Amino acid sequence: MQEQTKSVEAEKAKGFDFKKFVGKMGPLLALIVLVILVTVLSPGFIQPNNLLNLLRQVSINAVIAFGMTFVILTGGIDLSVGSILALTGAVTATLLSAGISPVIALLAGIALGSLLGFVNGLLIAYGKAAPFIATLATMTIFRGATYVFTNGNPITGAKMNDSFLFQFMGRGYLLGIPFPIFIMAIVYLVLYLLLHKTTFGRKTYALGGNENAAFIAGVKTKMVTIWIYTISGLMAAIAGIILTSRLSSAQPDAGTSYEMDAIAAVVLGGTSLAGGKGRIFGTLIGALIIGTLNNGMNLLGISSFYQQIVKGIVIIIAVLLDRKSNDK
Amino acid sequence: MKIEMKNISKAFGANKVLEGVDFAVESGEVHALMGENGAGKSTLMNILTGLYGDDGGEILVDGQPTSYSGPLDAEQHGISFIHQEMNNFLEMSVVDNMFLNKEIKNKFGMINEDKMRKQAREYLSKLGTNIDVDKPIGTLSVGRQQLIEIAKSIMTDAKIIIMDEPTAALTENEIEQLFGVVNELKKQGVGFIYISHRMEEIFKIADKVTVMRDGISVNEYMTKDVDMKQLVRDMVGREIGDFYPDRDPHFGKTILSVKNLTEKGVFEDVSFDVHEGEILAFSGLMGAGRTEIMRAIFGIDHYNSGEIYLDGKKVKIKDPESAIKHRIGFLTENRKDEGLILADSLRDNIALPSINGFVKHGLIDDKSVDDFANLLMKRLTVKAMNEQVTAGSLSGGNQQKVVLAKWVGSGSRILILDEPTRGVDVGAKREIYDLMNELTDRNVAIIMISSDLPEVLGMSDKIAVVYEGKISGIVDTKGATQESVMTLATGGADNARAN
Ligand SMILES: Nc1ncnc2c1ncn2[C@@H]1O[C@H](COP(=O)(O)OP(=O)(O)OP(=O)(O)O)[C@@H](O)[C@H]1O
Numbered sequence: 001m002q003e004q005t006k007s008v009e010a011e012k013a014k015g016f017d018f019k020k021f022v023g024k025m026g027p028l029l030a031l032i033v034l035v036i037l038v039t040v041l042s043p044g045f046i047q048p049n050n051l052l053n054l055l056r057q058v059s060i061n062a063v064i065a066f067g068m069t070f071v072i073l074t075g076g077i078d079l080s081v082g083s084i085l086a087l088t089g090a091v092t093a094t095l096l097s098a099g100i101s102p103v104i105a106l107l108a109g110i111a112l113g114s115l116l117g118f119v120n121g122l123l124i125a126y127g128k129a130a131p132f133i134a135t136l137a138t139m140t141i142f143r144g145a146t147y148v149f150t151n152g153n154p155i156t157g158a159k160m161n162d163s164f165l166f167q168f169m170g171r172g173y174l175l176g177i178p179f180p181i182f183i184m185a186i187v188y189l190v191l192y193l194l195l196h197k198t199t200f201g202r203k204t205y206a207l208g209g210n211e212n213a214a215f216i217a218g219v220k221t222k223m224v225t226i227w228i229y230t231i232s233g234l235m236a237a238i239a240g241i242i243l244t245s246r247l248s249s250a251q252p253d254a255g256t257s258y259e260m261d262a263i264a265a266v267v268l269g270g271t272s273l274a275g276g277k278g279r280i281f282g283t284l285i286g287a288l289i290i291g292t293l294n295n296g297m298n299l300l301g302i303s304s305f306y307q308q309i310v311k312g313i314v315i316i317i318a319v320l321l322d323r324k325s326n327d328k
Numbered sequence: 329m330k331i332e333m334k335n336i337s338k339a340f341g342a343n344k345v346l347e348g349v350d351f352a353v354e355s356g357e358v359h360a361l362m363g364e365n366g367a368g369k370s371t372l373m374n375i376l377t378g379l380y381g382d383d384g385g386e387i388l389v390d391g392q393p394t395s396y397s398g399p400l401d402a403e404q405h406g407i408s409f410i411h412q413e414m415n416n417f418l419e420m421s422v423v424d425n426m427f428l429n430k431e432i433k434n435k436f437g438m439i440n441e442d443k444m445r446k447q448a449r450e451y452l453s454k455l456g457t458n459i460d461v462d463k464p465i466g467t468l469s470v471g472r473q474q475l476i477e478i479a480k481s482i483m484t485d486a487k488i489i490i491m492d493e494p495t496a497a498l499t500e501n502e503i504e505q506l507f508g509v510v511n512e513l514k515k516q517g518v519g520f521i522y523i524s525h526r527m528e529e530i531f532k533i534a535d536k537v538t539v540m541r542d543g544i545s546v547n548e549y550m551t552k553d554v555d556m557k558q559l560v561r562d563m564v565g566r567e568i569g570d571f572y573p574d575r576d577p578h579f580g581k582t583i584l585s586v587k588n589l590t591e592k593g594v595f596e597d598v599s600f601d602v603h604e605g606e607i608l609a610f611s612g613l614m615g616a617g618r619t620e621i622m623r624a625i626f627g628i629d630h631y632n633s634g635e636i637y638l639d640g641k642k643v644k645i646k647d648p649e650s651a652i653k654h655r656i657g658f659l660t661e662n663r664k665d666e667g668l669i670l671a672d673s674l675r676d677n678i679a680l681p682s683i684n685g686f687v688k689h690g691l692i693d694d695k696s697v698d699d700f701a702n703l704l705m706k707r708l709t710v711k712a713m714n715e716q717v718t719a720g721s722l723s724g725g726n727q728q729k730v731v732l733a734k735w736v737g738s739g740s741r742i743l744i745l746d747e748p749t750r751g752v753d754v755g756a757k758r759e760i761y762d763l764m765n766e767l768t769d770r771n772v773a774i775i776m777i778s779s780d781l782p783e784v785l786g787m788s789d790k791i792a793v794v795y796e797g798k799i800s801g802i803v804d805t806k807g808a809t810q811e812s813v814m815t816l817a818t819g820g821a822d823n824a825r826a827n
């Protein structure tokens with residue numbers, strides 16, 4: 001009998017679970033197919049310059065989406081990221097224009113973004129507000145605050161463009177590669193480690209999978225929630241700095257509907273909106289899929305009206321495929 | 329009605345679970361299905377009711393090849409399934425849960441709540457309970473939820489009722505009531521498939537027994553022609569000696585002392601001491617407040633007054649995290665809602681309470697976590713492909729072992745175990761008892777809540793009996809009998825007789 005069990009086990013170990021493989025690698029396969037398709041239709045796509053351009057375009061959405069991954073893993077959502085981006089961008093730009101040292105201005109922007117995220121976290125953890133409602137409210141509040149703060153005008157200033165450091169954030173090159181790509185890579189690495197290699201990451205998954213069980217196993221669920229929204233705000237602020245630097249100005253309506261692209265990237269990457277399941281690698285792929293779609297359709301001269309429709313359809317297909325691979 | 333399942337096979341990915349199982353049941357009989365944790369009992373029933381497809385074999389209903397599209401379809405054809413893991417909507421009321429998808433409507437298509445309430449109460453009272461049907465179901469204990477599940481299925485006019493571990497969280501009284509109802513329905517021609525790890529029940533209620541092992545059905549017996557020894561041998565492939573191992577306790581100093589703990593309307597004036605190396609059992613009827621007392625001690629729920637002392641020092645435990653820091657562990661009774669993160673791997677589940685101990689230079693040392701999880705899974709004989717599979721893919725009993733592994737691994741000095749062997753097979757039960765002995769030999773104190781009286785008598789040193797939120801007595805297990813405990817549990821001699 002012992003013998004028999006052993007052979008069964010060996011068989012089990014050898015077995016290859018196709019569905020599981022597709023479920024894990026699906027987004028990556030989709031990206032590869034998409035890249036091949038676009039390259040065939042428009043060979044210019046694969047040029048190094050275009051690819052670098054694509055990555056730079058992707059960086060802003062990717063950075064926001066990395067933070068959003070944590071939020072969605074807990075079963076939450078952060079609609080306020082676009083507004084946080086605008087407000088932190090405006091404040092940073094104003095400080096720079098006023099001649100404040102760029103290091104301090106950048107840190108102030110980042111601190112503000114974290115603080116706004118922290119407020120979201122407080123509302124959700126202690127105010128027991130549903131994440132959708134809480135961040136819907138703060139989305140309009142932060143946006144309104146941006147308009148009040150800027151009087152509705154873009155902030156540009158000679159002094160702002162004097163700062164090499166600030167300029168470098170969105171427009172600099174390092175070793176021939178646009179600097180935002182480095183920012184994206186560093187943020188990815190840090191958040192990857194945080195999610196997959198630290199206790200904080202484990203607790204994030206636990207909280208998203210079953211809040212009750214996580215709490216009883218000693219997870220400070222409220223604390224973790226607050227930190228996660230703080231991270232999301234922080235990421236929005238980093239994105240805000242890249243964008244402001246890139247445009248050399250802070251627009252009061254900057255980042256409008258960026259939350260949608262970020263959420264789309266997370267979902268395309270296979271993270272479940274119900275929480276508890278997903279990986280940050282998937283989000284990177286999701287952001288690249290969206291970037292490739294945008295870039296490819298531009299190269300093909302498809303009108304931006306159609307582009308929106310195509311993007312929506314791709315999201316629906318992704319969700320349907322995800323359903324399939326999760327089915328028994 | 330007669331159901332025959334022939335040569336059924338099923339694999340989940342590479343995991344072959346069923347490899348040619350035969351099983352049949354017909355009206356008016358109770359057919360028990362037995363087998364170790366992970367033998368494939370629940371899977372077989374899920375195939376019958378159409379939740380899973382099969383990979384081979386056929387199902388005949390009254391001789392006709394049949395396949396149901398899903399549990400609802402099966403129910404409409406007279407097959408009702410009481411699941412091992414309850415699938416209730418915790419925020420919804422008892423009555424709404426009971427009538428989900430079969431709401432009673434008036435002639436305008438509006439829901440007739442009064443009628444539903446009345447019916448719900450009627451069926452619950454048949455099972456001898458008067459649960460408030462307007463309460464959200466999530467506020468009720470697992471045992472109560474189980475009773476509701478049972479009421480739900482007898483309400484459907486089913487021809488065949490499948491009961492997967494219906495009594496795992498029920499106390500003797502409720503089990504008696506349940507058996508009464510089963511026997512009555514049997515006379516009316518209802519057939520039952522009865523899955524349970526509680527041997528005594530099988531002999532009390534079943535007409536036939538089928539034993540499964542390693543994906544096949546090894547034997548079918550008439551219950552009257554077989555004995556417990558034979559069933560165990562068929563199930564685990566070997567003999568198991570005594571059911572309960574001998575206990576040779578050596579008590580150390582008082583480790584936990586609870587004084588006058590009170591939460592109004594829930595429990596009152598609860599005081600007890602636990603010593604190092606001691607197993608203190610908590611016994612009582614369902615709803616007596618045993619779980620609630622432990623939740624308060626562990627910092628999950630609030631209490632109005634009273635004190636908790638650890639090693640003679642007064643402590644304030646404000647949440648589970650601080651309880652764990654004080655080296656207390658709490659295995660909760662409801663593994664699905666409170667014990668496990670079903671979408672997470674076994675290893676992440678097992679390591680969760682101890683995860684802070686695995687950090688090296690700020691990062692988790694994955695290798696040690698794997699080893700840790702593997703070691704505990706071996707110790708508790710968890711049947712799974714490896715430590716990376718999700719907790720949700722395990723059989724009920726194996727999930728229970730994972731929750732136990734997680735708390736055993738947390739290095740607690742005080743372990744609170746609420747129904748530790750719920751849904752666990754005979755062989756594994758014995759392993760768990762041995763483990764409890766090993767832990768108390770290492771000076772761990774165990775508080776065990778159990779509805780299984782033989783288990784309480786077999787494995788504890790002292791028994792605290794709870795009646796309506798108060799401790800009605802703490803007795804030495806030596807010298808205690810089922811009757812003496814029941815008397816305390818029902819609030820005195822007179823009450824005991826009336827019950
Ligand atoms: N959804 C699933 N995905 C993958 N594996 C599964 C799934 N459901 C069950 N299994 C596997 O099938 C086997 C049989 O499980 P099943 O739940 O039928 O056991 P069981 O006999 O009911 O055990 P128990 O007494 O513990 O309830 C187990 O090895 C389990 O891991």
Ligand SMILES: [Mg+2]
Pocket residue numbers: 369370371412492723724725
């Ligand atoms: Mg089962």
